[in-house]
Structure formats: C-alpha cells, structure tokens
Amino acid sequence: MTAPSAERSRPDEFPSAPVDERVRAAWEWAQELWGIRMHDPELRIGAGAVVGSHAWFGFPPAVGIDPVALEEIGFTDDLRSIFAHELGHHVLAPGTRIDALKIRHQLARALVATGAHATRDEWLDRLSNLWTDLLVNARVAALERGAEPEREPGIIRTRRIGFAVAFDHTDRLWWVVRRCYELLWSLPGGTFCPAVPPAAPEPHAADVVGGISERSLADVPEEFREQEQRLREAQQAAASVAAELAATTTMNPELDAVIAARLVRTFSTDPVAGALPFGMIAAPYLLEAVAEAMRAQFRGDEGAAFPAGAPGGAGECSVDDAPATAAELGRILGDRRLQAAPRHPREDAAARQGGEAPGEGDDDEAGSNGAGQAFGIAQTLALYDGSDAAAVVAAWYRTQAAPWVRPYTERRPDRPAAELPGPIELWQMGDDLADIDWSATFQAGAEPIPGVTTKRRSWLDDEPEPAEAGISLDLYLDSSGSMPRPSRGSPAVLAGTILALSVLRGGGRVRVTSFSGPGQVAGTERFTRDPAAVVNGLAFFFAGGTSFPLDVYARRYERLAPPADDERRHVVVLSDDGLASMFGVGNQPFAQVAAEVRAKLTTGTLMLLDPRRSVSALAATAGYETIFLDRMDDAPAACARLAEVLHG
Numbered sequence: 001m002t003a004p005s006a007e008r009s010r011p012d013e014f015p016s017a018p019v020d021e022r023v024r025a026a027w028e029w030a031q032e033l034w035g036i037r038m039h040d041p042e043l044r045i046g047a048g049a050v051v052g053s054h055a056w057f058g059f060p061p062a063v064g065i066d067p068v069a070l071e072e073i074g075f076t077d078d079l080r081s082i083f084a085h086e087l088g089h090h091v092l093a094p095g096t097r098i099d100a101l102k103i104r105h106q107l108a109r110a111l112v113a114t115g116a117h118a119t120r121d122e123w124l125d126r127l128s129n130l131w132t133d134l135l136v137n138a139r140v141a142a143l144e145r146g147a148e149p150e151r152e153p154g155i156i157r158t159r160r161i162g163f164a165v166a167f168d169h170t171d172r173l174w175w176v177v178r179r180c181y182e183l184l185w186s187l188p189g190g191t192f193c194p195a196v197p198p199a200a201p202e203p204h205a206a207d208v209v210g211g212i213s214e215r216s217l218a219d220v221p222e223e224f225r226e227q228e229q230r231l232r233e234a235q236q237a238a239a240s241v242a243a244e245l246a247a248t249t250t251m252n253p254e255l256d257a258v259i260a261a262r263l264v265r266t267f268s269t270d271p272v273a274g275a276l277p278f279g280m281i282a283a284p285y286l287l288e289a290v291a292e293a294m295r296a297q298f299r300g301d302e303g304a305a306f307p308a309g310a311p312g313g314a315g316e317c318s319v320d321d322a323p324a325t326a327a328e329l330g331r332i333l334g335d336r337r338l339q340a341a342p343r344h345p346r347e348d349a350a351a352r353q354g355g356e357a358p359g360e361g362d363d364d365e366a367g368s369n370g371a372g373q374a375f376g377i378a379q380t381l382a383l384y385d386g387s388d389a390a391a392v393v394a395a396w397y398r399t400q401a402a403p404w405v406r407p408y409t410e411r412r413p414d415r416p417a418a419e420l421p422g423p424i425e426l427w428q429m430g431d432d433l434a435d436i437d438w439s440a441t442f443q444a445g446a447e448p449i450p451g452v453t454t455k456r457r458s459w460l461d462d463e464p465e466p467a468e469a470g471i472s473l474d475l476y477l478d479s480s481g482s483m484p485r486p487s488r489g490s491p492a493v494l495a496g497t498i499l500a501l502s503v504l505r506g507g508g509r510v511r512v513t514s515f516s517g518p519g520q521v522a523g524t525e526r527f528t529r530d531p532a533a534v535v536n537g538l539a540f541f542f543a544g545g546t547s548f549p550l551d552v553y554a555r556r557y558e559r560l561a562p563p564a565d566d567e568r569r570h571v572v573v574l575s576d577d578g579l580a581s582m583f584g585v586g587n588q589p590f591a592q593v594a595a596e597v598r599a600k601l602t603t604g605t606l607m608l609l610d611p612r613r614s615v616s617a618l619a620a621t622a623g624y625e626t627i628f629l630d631r632m633d634d635a636p637a638a639c640a641r642l643a644e645v646l647h648g
Contacts, residue, residue: 011051011064011319017043023079030083033143034091041083043067053317055082057089059097064319074161081140081154086317088136093271094128101324101332103128103275108383109375110279113342116287119383121321123286129316130177131278134264135271138184156185163192166311170198172253173285174311179257184264197253201292251288256281259345273337280344323386326532329395333380334402377489393486394535401497404640407505422458431456470567471508472527474556475500477538478575479514479522480546484632486539492574495607495635496538499572501531502643508568510534513549516542521549546578550590557597568602570646574635577610583618595622603646607638 019027019040027041041063048054048069055065063086070076094100107127108119137155144153163178178193189195260281267274324332332338375383377396384392424440428451440455441448448454477496484490500510509527512534523537563569573579584591598604604624608615609632619626627638 011042011044011047011056011058014044014047014050014066017045017067019043026079027083029080030087033080033084033140033147034087036087036091038063038087038090041065041086051317051319055086056317056319057086058319059100061090063087063090075158078154078158081144081158084140084144085133085136085155085158088140089132089317092139092269093132093135095271097320098328098331099272100128100318100320101328102272102335102338103131105332105338105375105383106272106275107131107279107283108379109338109342110276110283111287112375112379114280114283114287116283123290125316125318127279127282127286128275129318130173130282131275132271133317134177134180134184134260134278135268135274137181138264139268141185156187159192167192168194169311171285171289171311172198172200172251173282173289176253176257176260176282176285179253180260180264183257183261200251201288251284253285255346256285263345272335273340276337276340276342277345280342324384326388326391326395329384329387329391330398333395333399377487381487390536390539391532393539394532397486397493397497397535397539398501398531400494401501401636404498404636405501405505406640406643407502424455425458426451427454427456471503471506472567472569473499473503473508473510474513474527474569474571475510475538476513476515476548476571476573476575478516478546478573478578479520479541479543480516480576480578481543482546482576482578483541485543486541490539491632491635493535493538495639496572496574497535498636498639499643500534500538503570504529504531504534512537513552514538514540514542515549516546517544518547520544520547521552546575546581547587548573548575548579548582550582550584550587550593553597554590554593557600560600562600563602569600571597571601571604572639572642573606573608574639575606575608576632577608577612577614579606579608579610579615580618582606583615583622585618594624598623605642605646607635607642609635 023041023043031037038061042065044064044066045068046066047056047064048066051064051066054069054073054075055063057063063083065079065082065086070079070082075082089095094103104124107124111119111123111127137159140155141153144151144155159181163181166174169175175193175197179189179197181187182189182192260278263274263278263281267277377393380396381389381392424437427436427441435456437455437457440457441453444455445453475496477492483492486493496512500512503510509529511524511527513521513523514537515521520542522540522542524533528534573582581587583594604622605627606615606619606624607627607629609629613628616626616628627642629635629638
C-alpha cells in the first residue's frame with residue numbers, strides 16, 4: 001500500500017456530531033447482532049464526500065458515518081444495517097489490518113496473472129471493497145433474518161436503494177457483483193441490475209494501434225515532441241492491455257456471477273484465501289474497463305475516466321491507507337495462502353471434474369516448495385512502495401527461503417543442572433529469608449515460629465542436560481556488477497538467506513559481508529542473531545568490480561585461536577568467477593591470509609559460478625572446499641544441501 005497523501009483529508013478533520021438516542025439504539029442493535037462490544041461510532045459531518053462513502057471503518061478498530069450523506073442517500077431508516085455492515089468488516093472481512101493487506105496482495109496477484117503490467121491503488125481498493133462487502137453483506141442478511149424473520153433484512157433494502165442509482169450502468173463488473181447479490185439472496189433477476197448483462201466493448205485494439213501516428217518524431221515540432229512521445233507510449237500500452245486481455249481471458253458475466261456467489265459461500269470465513277479466485281473473476285472486467293477508458297480518452301470522449309470506485313456512489317468504505325510496517329510485512333508475505341497458484345475458478349472446477357486436484361500438473365519446479373507462485377521481488381516492492389524498501393526486501397527473501405531452511409544445531413558436552421526439587425527441610429535463623437517455603441510453613445502451623453515451623457525447599461542435582469554448541473557462520477557474498485541485483489531477484493541472496501536462517505534457527509550466530517571492489521565492504525561487522533539485519537546485509541549491492549576483502553578477513557581472525565571442541569566456525573563465500581583475489585592474486589601482501597584464516601575454522605566453503613574452475617587449485621591448497629555451480633539459480637538448492645552437510 002502506498003503512503004497516505006499529505007493533501008488527503010481524513011474523517012477526523014471534519015466536525016463531529018454527538019451520538020443521540022436514535023444513533024445509540026441502532027449501534028447497540030448492530031453490536032448485539034454480531035455479539036461484540038466496541039466503542040461508540042464517530043459522526044463526522046461532511047466527511048463522506050472525502051472518504052467516498054456514507055460510512056467507513058478503519059484500524060485500530062473504528063466505525064464512522066456521515067449523517068448528512070446518509071440522509072441524502074435515504075439510508076436514515078436503516079441505520080442499524082449500516083452499522084451492522086461496518087462492524088462486519090471488523091468481525092468478518094477483512095477482520096484485521098493484516099488480513100486487509102493480505103487481501104490486497106491476493107488481488108494484486110490476480111491482476112498481474114490476468115495480464116496487468118502493474119497495479120494501481122484505486123483498482124485494489126475497488127476489488128477489495130467489492131469482495132469484503134459481498135462476504136459481510138451475505139452474513140448480515142442471514143443474521144438479520146434470524147433476528148427479525150418477519151421483516152426483509154435491512155441490508156437488502158439499503159442495497160436496493162444504492163443499486164437503483166446506477167441500475168443501467170454499462171460497467172460489466174458492476175453487473176456481475178449485483179447479479180451475485182441477487183443469487184446470494186434468492187432474488188429474481190432484474191431486482192438489482194438489468195436481466196441481461198451489458199454488451200462487451202468492441203475489440204478496439206486494432207484501431208488504437210492504428211491511431212498511433214507513423215510520422216517520425218523528428219517531423220513533430222520540438223515543443224510538442226515530448227508530449228507526442230508520451231501519447232504514443234500510452235496508446236501502445238492500451239493496445240497491449242486490450243490484446244493480452246482478449247488473448248488470455250474469456251468472460252461470461254452470467255456464469256461469473258454464479259461462480260462469485262459460490263465463492264462467497266465457500267470462503268465465508270476465509271476472506272484471504274477467497275480473494276485470489278474472486279480476483280481472477282473480477283480482474284478481467286476491471287482491465288477491460290481500464291482499456292476502454294484509455295481508448296475513450298484518446299478519442300477525446302468527454303467524461304472518460306479510469307474506473308475507481310463502484311458506480312452509483314457506492315465507494316470504498318475503508319479509510320486505512322497506512323503503509324505496511326516491517327513486522328506486518330513478515331506476517332503478510334509468510335502466509336502460505338499467498339503462494340497458491342492463481343487459477344480461474346472455472347479451471348479449478350474443470351480440474352475437479354477431470355479428477356485432477358487444483359494445482360496438479362504445474363511444471364514450475366519452484367512451485368513444489370511453495371515459492372514459485374509468489375510475487376517476484378520487483379512486483380512486491382511496487383505493491384508496497386510506501387513501505388521501507390529494505391524491510392520489503394528482507395521479508396521477501398526470508399519468505400522465499402523458509403521452505404529450504406532446516407535448523408542447524410550441534411550438541412556440546414552435557415552439563416549438570418541443579419533444578420530438581422528435593423525434600424522439605426527446616427529453615428533456621430541465619431538462612432536466607434527468600435528461601436522460606438511459605439506454603440509448607442503454614443501447613444506446619446498457623447503462626448510461623450522461626451526454626452520450629454518454618455520450612456524451606458531443598459534442591460538436588462538433576463541428570464546432566466544437553467546444550468547446544470556455539471555455531472558461527474561467517475558469510476561473504478559477492479555484490480559485484482556481474483552478480484544478480486537483489487532488487488530484481490537474486491538466487492545468491494536467497495541462498496545466503498537459507499544458510500543464515502538455518503544457523504539462526506538452531507541458536508547460532510551469523511555475520512554477513514557484502515563485498516565488491518577495493519574498499520567496498522558492507523554488512524554486519526559483528527556476529528548477530530537478528531534475521532532482519534542479516535538479510536539486509538546480504539541484500540546490500542555495490543555493482544562494482546570483484547576484490548575479496550582480505551584486509552578485513554585478516555583483521556577479524558588474527559587474534560583468534562583455533563576453535564575449541566564445543567565450537568564450530570564456518571566460513572562460506574558465494575561468488576562468480578572473480579574470486580582469485582581471495583588467494584592474493586593481484587594483492588600479494590595478503591596472499592597467505594586465506595590459508596592462515598582456514599587454520600582457525602571448522603570448515604571453509606566456496607560456492608562459485610566459475611565455468612573455468614579457475615580457483616580450484618588455489619582453494620584446495622589453502623584448505624577450502626569448493627562447490628561449483630552450473631548456473632546461479634542452482635545456489636539455493638546447493639546451500640540447502642550444504643547446510644545438511646555442515647550439520648553432519
């Protein structure tokens with residue numbers, strides 16, 4: 001989510017009105033309907049025009065309404081249902097701010113899977129609101145029927161009023177949603193929308209392309225040349241969207257409304273999982289409307305606009321637009337539901353009828369460990385562009401590494417522990433007052449008599465207990481220009497993350513060093529157990545030459561003795577074919593550093609993309625094991641195997 005704009009007004013900036021008896025009665029009824037208690041709602045006069053809705057919810061949990069907007073629409077008689085709807089967003093969908101962010105993430109994945117080159121906040125806002133409203137309104141109607149079976153549920157009356165405003169609107173997604181409500185509530189066709197869906201726009205991809213001038217930009221007057229270039233790029237983008245949409249999607253509004261209603265029933269208690277299949281239904285219609293709006297703008301049609309909120313004034317009712325924090329990013333990206341393959345529900349239905357379970361038959365090997373269907377790092381950075389970029393990168397790599405991580409532990413000699421309770425003994429004057437066992441003392445007499453009724457608990461030496469050994473991983477990662485950039489997806493960074501987390505999960509310590517040309521060294525100077533600091537160090541990128549920091553390497557180990565029996569020191573270096581510098585090539589004063597440091601290590605391993613095996617002899621002479629990669633994409637699996645080898 002992007003950071004909130006400084007120019008955007010918030011509901012709490014508008015004048016407030018007191019909660020009168022009518023409002024309080026409706027609020028109490030709505031709370032009782034859901035079986036919850038919450039602080040009073042906020043009444044903000046005029047805020048509806050800014051929020052885009054007559055009522056809204058936000059996090060931390062809060063509900064607000066604009067009394068003026070409610071009266072203008074005609075919802076004042078159904079205030080109970082309005083409150084029930086907003087409370088439903090806190091109870092059911094999204095329920096929490098974390099789940100709200102996860103739903104947006106799922107919908108962004110659906111948009112990209114459907115052909116969108118990028119996502120926009122207003123698109124995600126609209127799809128998220130449509131999906132969560134469907135879930136909430138379906139439940140509110142059921143609860144209202146149970147509470148007042150003799151009356152039509154108020155939520156249905158509010159939908160009838162709201163939908164009447166844009167009854168004949170040509171937005172096909174809006175038609176699908178309204179038809180879905182009819183199916184959920186067993187209402188006859190034509191209640192909320194025309195019985196026949198709007199016709200699909202004509203496939204104008206060709207005329208958009210044809211509208212792009214073939215005249216050379218050099219023939220355009222210089223003062224208009226930049227504008228002409230931007231226009232051509234936008235026209236080409238519109239043509240591309242239209243062409244991809246036509247080639248990859250088949251939309252059937254009647255059938256899609258039926259499937260959407262089925263999804264609402266199936267995922268009534270899991271809005272995060274259901275957001276992806278709903279997005280696969282809704283995204284093609286949204287992109288269709290976007291492409292049509294772009295064409296209309298190019299043609300100069302008045303009133304042409306990109307689709308944002310739902311037609312008829314039924315806008316988004318969430319006012320939470322704060323960017324995701326580092327802690328939230330970890331919880332969001334770590335959710336396995338966000339790794340599921342984006343498939344249209346019609347495909348899943350066909351697979352089940354054919355005996356194939358959803359997800360079977362995927363060729364993507366990475367999908368087998370749950371990582372293949374996630375957003376790439378560049379897409380994730382774009383989606384969370386308001387959040388701290390380093391936090392996004394760290395959370396993404398930790399999530400991708402999770403399926404590979406195996407806690408790396410070793411045992412050290414057992415040690416005795418005095419933690420076994422022994423028999424009750426007499427506490428005497430001169431013993432530590434804190435040792436008195438008051439429960440046993442009062443059992444011996446109503447009044448404690450020092451040295452007579454006062455008791456103490458003795459302790460015996462238990463059987464020796466095992467303890468984990470001291471494990472240290474010193475990890476060096478080449479960040480020269482020939483290595484993949486972390487911001488675009490780096491198998492080397494992922495491989496390093498796998499190794500580091502394996503050690504950290506086992507209680508060990510990790511130090512990471514990102515190196516490139518002379519003097520270009522970053523990372524963690526000391527060993528740490530902080531996963532975020534480790535991944536941030538791995539993701540640092542210089543894009544310079546390749547020169548192993550032998551001066552730093554020597555300084556860190558010059559005063560250390562060889563490891564003790566209960567200590568394990570591991571050095572791992574990930575690089576491509578420029579690591580001869582580690583053995584003093586081009587830096588003769590430090591030629592013996594690698595060998596001298598190796599004598600103070602438990603293991604030393606080089607993982608290299610070096611087709612010529614140029615350092616094989618040098619590494620063997622210095623005592624380092626060498627793992628050669630055929631391609632850098634093999635590094636994660638190789639590091640997972642290395643962790644098992646080091647573990648023994």
